[in-house]
Structures are given as structure tokens and as C-alpha cells.
Amino acid sequence: MAFNIAKAQKPQDTEVYQPVPLKVNPAKTQGEAPSDAIILFGGKNLDEWVSVKDKTKPAMWTVADGIFTVKKGTGNIETKRSFGNYQLHLEWRIPENITGKGQGRGNSGLFLASTGGGDDGYELQILDSYNNDTYTNGQAGSIYKQFVPLANPARKPGEWQVYDVIWTAPVFNADGSLKSAARVTVFFNGVLVQNNVELTGPTQYIGKPSYQKVHGPLPIKLQDHGDPSEPISFRNIWIREL
DSSP: OOOOHHHHOOGGGGOOOOSOOOOOOOOSSTTSOOTTOEEEEOSSOOTTEEESSOTTSBOOOEEETTEEEOOTTSOOEEESSOBSSEEEEEEEEOOTTOOOOGGGSSOEEEEEEOOSSTTOSEEEEEOOOSSOOOOGGGSTTSBTTTBOOSOOOOOOTTSEEEEEEEEEOOEEOTTSOEEEOOEEEEEETTEEEEEEEEOOSSOOSSSOOOOOSOOOSBOOEEOOOOOSSOOOEEEEEEEEEO
């Protein structure tokens, strides 16, 4: 005769009281940092960043009026700290008077983990995609050359754009083989554009990406793409380690 286990149980049998979640005070307004966040840029200076060309030197991009802007020719910048898994908030702006087209229209990149100098790492594309035709795995919200965004919620040039990112770093076995691939979820202006996608490796401009370099926590990098179009600005950057 079948026995109904549910009749022998109580609601309390499936109630859990430990562990107690960490108390975090949320931001008072949307986009501001919660109480446990590390502020990577709060409007005053680039003390949390260094030049990728020479990591003993400070980032040389321009800070004014609570924002910072790419200073063309100075090269990429990256965080002094390295991170594994995290939640990241970043706001960026294409100039209203932007010129050019395609990949030459306000090009930059958010490297979610920087595997070396130059443009090495895992890139979330920054570009004017409001009314600008280009290859779709290279538009704003794409994981560059890997994943096309699920939607295009880009605002007009001159308006602030918002990325909210959940990054799960890759894990490697002791012999250097891949144990688990990197994963990323991205909200672009509040719209889901990357849904826990599994990356096939760091960004490759030419060819297919693959995991060839074992690494642990890494810095986050922003790109000086060197385009002749007007430079990109950033503000309100914070991170929560997970």
C-alpha cells in the first residue's frame, strides 16, 4: 500500500533559519551604490584605476564635473584591484555630437576581466547603437564577437546609458584545463540583453575565442579605442564581490 509522506510531515520541516543573509542597506535612489559596494568611481578622482601601459602610473583620463572621459592616446585603464565573481554597475555616455559610423561611432569596451595589456580580456561592447548599423555581435550590449544582445535598448547619443552586470569568473583545474566557463548576465538600461551566457573564452578580434590562459581574479578594464570620434564618458561605477 502506498504511503503518503506529506501526511507525516509538518510545514516546519521545510523551514530554514540558517544561514542568515547578510544585511545590506539598499541605495536610496536607482543606480546609487548599496552599503556593501566598493566605489570604483564616485565623481572625484581615478584613485581606483591605473594606466594599462604602465601600471605603476595613475590613469590619465580626464575627470571633471563628476564624470571621467577617455583621453585619447593615453591608452586603456584598469582597476587597481582584481575581482572574481561580482555585480557591477557602470554608466556611460556617447557625446551628443558624435560623428562616424559603424564601429567608428563612439567605440569603447568594458572588459569584465582583463587578461593582459592592450585589449586582452572578456569584452562587453560600448558603442553608439541608437541608430547605427554594424555587425550585431559588435553592437552595444554584445559580448564582443561572441553573443548578440537579446534587444537593443540604447538611448540617444548625449544621454546616459547603464550597464548592470553579473559576472561569474571561469574556474580552472590544477592541470590548467577548464573546470567551468565564465558566465555573464547583462542588463542594458534595465533591459536583459545577456541571460547567463557561457563564454567560450576571452575576446578575439580575429578567429574563435578559447581558454588558453589560466587565471584567477583579474582587474576590470576600460578601453581607449583611439577612434577620431568624440570620446566616451563614465560615471557612477560600483561593484559588489559575490
